Amino acid sequence: MQLQKPHKSRSRQHKGSTNKSLNRSNSCDSHSKGSVSSSTETPKVDLSKLETTALWRYWRHFNLNSSPNPSKEQLIDAVQRHFTSQQLDELQVITGFVQAAKRLKTVCN
Structure with a gap:
């Protein structure tokens, strides 16, 4: 059923991932802080x-x-x-x- 409605499932995933990102950035966990700061760095290829x-x-x-x-x-x-x-x-x-x-x-x- 997800394959028949990809647009709908994408928006659901987007909202969930946005909430997860916000939760991670507000967390006091040092691992979360590290992942937030590393996401702003440009990966080297x-x-x-x-x-x-x-x-x-x-x-x-x-x-x-x-x-x-x-x-x-x-x-x-x-x-x-x-x-x-x-x-x-x-x-x-x-x-x-x-x-x-x-x-x-x-x-x-």
Whole structure:
């Protein structure tokens, strides 16, 4: 039934997660305080570990402007700047990931 009404279940999950976030931020528990402060930090992603072909795909997909024949270091720099500039809604990303995992599980079973 949740799969038939994804919009309705998303808003319910959103309200519940908002309440949980508020409860965590008001908590005196040191673990909760640590998770709240860490959520404001930008996670570091080491894009230099990607192969050059993956960097090229990213560069082409997002039409990043750079020199016509960039080196791997220039690709890493351009991709890193673009990647870190992206704004996202963590709740939406997590919800989408869970839904995709459920769809994949349904298809594979």
